Amino acid sequence: MAYNITSQCISCNLCLSVCPTGAVKVVDGQHWIDPELCTNCIGSVYSVPQCKAGCPTCDGCVKQPGDYWEGWFAKYNHVLAKLTNKQDYWERWFNCYSQKFSEQLQKRQQQVLEA
């Protein structure tokens, strides 16, 4: 998924100058990222997306979520990280929950087979 410029952008132009693929565009004073050109900086000399890394705002430049749940986790992780300083809380919760659920399911299946 490409990066995306949000309403928090203050038009500092930094991403415009650092993007290695020229994906950042300005139309009528509004910055936006052409998803056809954005490579997430993969394959460039940079190890992190330059628009995100250099953006002076908190969420002026964000990765577009791939699907509903990716977006959901990103949003609530962000809110939770602000409140608790804990990153990836929901992913860890979800992974733990899935593992416990899977263990319980396997136990139950075993009981049914043995009955």
Ligand code: SF4
């Ligand atoms: S992630 Fe990299 S390629 Fe994509 S817009 Fe940002 S700087 Fe450009």
Ligand code: SF4
């Ligand atoms: S670096 Fe951030 S604030 Fe500056 S133009 Fe790009 S998205 Fe907007």
